[in-house]
Amino acid sequence: MTEIYETLQFGKLEVRDEDVVVxxxxxxxxxxxxxxxxxxxxxxxxxxxxxxxxxxxxSFVLIDPLLIKADYQIQVPKEEVxxxxxxxxxxxxxxxxxxxxxDVREVxxxxxxxxxxxxxxxxxxxxxLTDEQYPARYPFLVELxxxxxxxxxx
Amino acid sequence: xxxxxRKRDESILIGDDVEITVIDxxxxxxxxxxxxxxxVAVYRKEVYEAIQRxxxxxxxxxxxDLTSLAKALRERRRRPEPxxxxx
Numbered sequence: 001m002t003e004i005y006e007t008l009q010f011g012k013l014e015v016r017d018e019d020v021v022v023x024x025x026x027x028x029x030x031x032x033x034x035x036x037x038x039x040x041x042x043x044x045x046x047x048x049x050x051x052x053x054x055x056x057x058x059s060f061v062l063i064d065p066l067l068i069k070a071d072y073q074i075q076v077p078k079e080e081v082x083x084x085x086x087x088x089x090x091x092x093x094x095x096x097x098x099x100x101x102x103d104v105r106e107v108x109x110x111x112x113x114x115x116x117x118x119x120x121x122x123x124x125x126x127x128x129l130t131d132e133q134y135p136a137r138y139p140f141l142v143e144l145x146x147x148x149x150x151x152x153x154x
Numbered sequence: 155x156x157x158x159x160r161k162r163d164e165s166i167l168i169g170d171d172v173e174i175t176v177i178d179x180x181x182x183x184x185x186x187x188x189x190x191x192x193x194v195a196v197y198r199k200e201v202y203e204a205i206q207r208x209x210x211x212x213x214x215x216x217x218x219d220l221t222s223l224a225k226a227l228r229e230r231r232r233r234p235e236p237x238x239x240x241x
Contacts, residue, residue: 097208108208
C-alpha cells in the first residue's frame with residue numbers, strides 16, 4: 001500500500017508500507033512521532049533525512065557516523081537488540097543526527113544519541129550511550145579540518 | 155515531587171517493579187542502585203536532557219540547504235590520505 005504525505009521540507013511524498021521505519025519510542029523530545037521514512041537527495045549526499053510521517057513538518061538530518069568519525073564504534077545493548085528484533089547485531093545500521101546552526105561551519109552531530117535501525121524489520125530506536133567519550137554535540141567539520149591540518153602540515 | 159529521606163541501605167519502591175536503593179553516601183555524592191525490569195530504561199537525567207536538547211535543535215535546523223557542506227564532505231573523502239593503515 002502507498003500513502004501520500006505532504007511534507008514541509010520535501011513536498012509531496014509517496015510512501016510505500018515497506019519504506020516506513022517504526023520507532024516504537026519515537027525520539028527523545030518527540031515520543032509521539034513513531035513512523036518515519038529515510039530520504040535522500042543526491043545533491044546533499046552523504047546527508048540523509050529522517051522524515052516524520054506523524055508530523056510532516058518534522059525531519060532530522062542524518063549522517064553515517066563513520067563518515068565523520070572513522071573510529072566511532074557502538075555496542076548495541078542486549079535489551080535494544082531484543083527491542084529492535086535484530087537477529088544479528090551486525091545487521092544494525094547506525095546514523096547520527098546532525099544539527100546545522102546559522103554558521104554552517106559549526107555543524108555538530110549527536111554521537112551520544114545515535115539512531116539504530118534494523119533494516120530487516122524496519123524498526124529503529126534512539127540509543128543513549130553511557131560512554132563518556134562520545135559527546136552529544138560533536139563539531140565534526142571543525143574536527144575533520146583539524147585532522148586534515150595534522151596530516152598535511154604546512 | 156514526592157520528597158523522601160533515606161539512609162544508606164534504605165530503598166524506595168516505584169510501582170511494583172522499580173526499586174531505588176541508597177548504596178552509599180559520601181560527602182555530597184549519593185550512590186544509588188536501581189533495580190528495574192530490562193524494559194525500563196534508566197538514565198542520568200543530564201544525559202537524557204542533552205540528547206533531548208540536541209534532538210530539538212536538530213528539528214529546528216533541518217530545513218537548511220546542505221549542498222555546500224555535503225560537497226565539502228564528499229571532496230574530503232576523495233582526497234587521498236597519507237599513511238592510511240591497511241584495514
